[in-house]
Amino acid sequence: MAVKGTDIVKKLPESGKKNCKECGFPTCFAFAMKLASGGATLDKCPYLAPNVKEELEDALAPAIKLVTIGPDGNALQVGNEEVIYRHEKTYFHPTGVALLISDKEDDAKVDQKIAKIKDLQFDVVGLTLKADLLALQYESGDKAKFEALVKKVCQNWDGGLVIISDDLDVLFSARDICADRKPLLYPITKDNIEKAIPRIKERPTPLGVRASSVEELVPLTTRLKEEKLDELVLDPGSSNLMEVIRDQTFIRRSAIKQSFRPLGYPTIGFPCYIAKDGLKEVLTAAAMVIKYTSIVVLSDFEEYTLRPLLTLRLNIYTDPRMPLSVEEKLYEVGEPDKNAPVLITTNWALTYFIVSAEVESSKVPSFLLVKDAEGLGVLTAWAAGKFTGDSIAPFVKRSGVEDKTNTRTLVIPGKVARIKGELEDALPGWEIVVGPREASEIPGFLPGFAAKLKS
């Protein structure tokens, strides 16, 4: 719930009646309205008392603080979300995926995990999916051993870190090794907070705050905020998935709907502590991605667990207002000649990538017309009236395909077989052929079809 301009104006000099214009706006009221919509900043007003300025800054801050973890250029940003459900707008900062390394694990295992986070990357629809953070956990009881682990990881990995230690002395000595990377220090609790505060202030970095319930987080974040420490990530201590759903939902609702500042921070979840085996652990992480968690820590992952998790994250964090789409135009797959087949589909990125991959694997050089359907798949585009005879015909004409090939046979997706007649009417001189319903059937269809075209 954003603060209103009408509330801001009352806080401005002389209750908003000074109207000195020094901010560049004609009245205090106009300035206040701009502040509320994010179009102006408070420093434009030279007459604000420091306490009022602070109060307004707080009121104008995003409902959920943006927190940056990791070195410049390779940092993870989490938080700054504006909605509860993705269809209300979109989610902005995808859940960070962290891989846990304990200092009890042997060298070979540590090397393997460092290699894993670097190597396991997946290219999907023009994007690269990968995990984001390494989480280093102090368990051995041997401070030197943990410090050695932190150093080793810093030498071999240039991304962000989470440092996990219940021993404050170890926590801060590890921080001192890698403070320039802005690691997330975890956990700050009600038992260590007062001892921790002076040490944190030596070299402030983001903090993971842990309590045994959502409610118990409130005094901790309030206390840290008093010390101007507000790069915080919340752990409400949920011990199973149902508690995760409850706690994460309560934190998100409090921040967004009630503008409750003490909970206006991103969150962290630990599938590695909640779930018992690999598949359940990654499914727990998946549920956390859906249910508002900003960072998930996994005890380990393999290609077959990480790929589905990162794909899910991509799906959930795709902007529903702007489906991933490709440019409307005539694409050439291979080097099509004057008699090559011509196929048409819609411009949803996924549709385009699947169809062009299948055309490619059928080894028949072809022309692929990709029609702008506002990023919808074939059937949905048809249902929405964006992939119909009347709209396809002018596109075929202006695409220039008629200059590139003598072929006058157009293959349409089997799912829209029903547009064959209307398209023939709208596109005189062309024969319309109904192709396969599924892209996966293209390699079975295309070679025979191309041979027929040539004869």
Next chain:
Amino acid sequence: MDYKAPVESYSGSVREVTIGQGSKAVKIGGESKLAYNFFDEGSIPNPPRFALEVRDTEPDNWAPWVLEPYKDVVSDPVKWAQKCVEYGAEMVCLRLASTDPVGKDASPKEAAEAVKKVADAVSVPLIVYGSGDDKKDAEVLPEVAATCSGQNLLLGPALKENYEVIAKAAQEHGHTVIAQTPLDINLMKELNIKLSKTFPPERVVIDPLSSGLGYGMEYSFTIMERTKHTGVMFKDAMTQMPIIADLAEECWKTKEAKASKEQGILWESMTALSLLLAGANIVVLRHPETLGLVREILKQE
């Protein structure tokens, strides 16, 4: 500022729909809050139900690891369905692949007799999906309805092209209908409005289409979430039907699911988990291990 747990309450609820007859009857829907929001006010009288899929013809193109659990029974839909019940399915979903006009094009009568055998042989309610060809389904599904009269099958898909004849047969013979529309909440409401003119809305289950993980799953997720919102939060009567997420085929046809057993099971499990969190009341799965995993992970202690 004091913290007060932001518990919410809702004004609407999802219709409770019964599938199956007598001792086989199972209720779905009926919830007066959003899925898994056990901490809010309202109730969720019926948990989501897990169905496993059976085909009336031997599947081709299935990855070996999803064929494996059924390898001795794939040529016999009755035994296959019984196997699903052994694996813990609360419903069986029989897909009439044989009737596809582009395939074997089996006659309505043949298909209906096969359905009857399966329906009589299992102890759980039966979901029946036609081939999806609107003209053929308009012949097949009424025949199935008549042959299995009184068994209260969940029959579909009823599309805007053929809902009248399917609904009429379901009405006459006491079945429940799946109303299917392609990923669009307005088309969904339109079909439900047309259907409810002659057919009781408390015997309708909606299928907004389920896409697989990585292949448009977010569309299905959001349509389901929005359907529950408009129904439960805003009391829109035409979105208050329970939802079926028919996701198995969409997951298992992907190259990711065909790459390895573990990845295939996770592909199906993550899709199912997502759609259940979005509010699906029935999920149709293929691999028994998916069923075990997803049920376990969403268990409410």
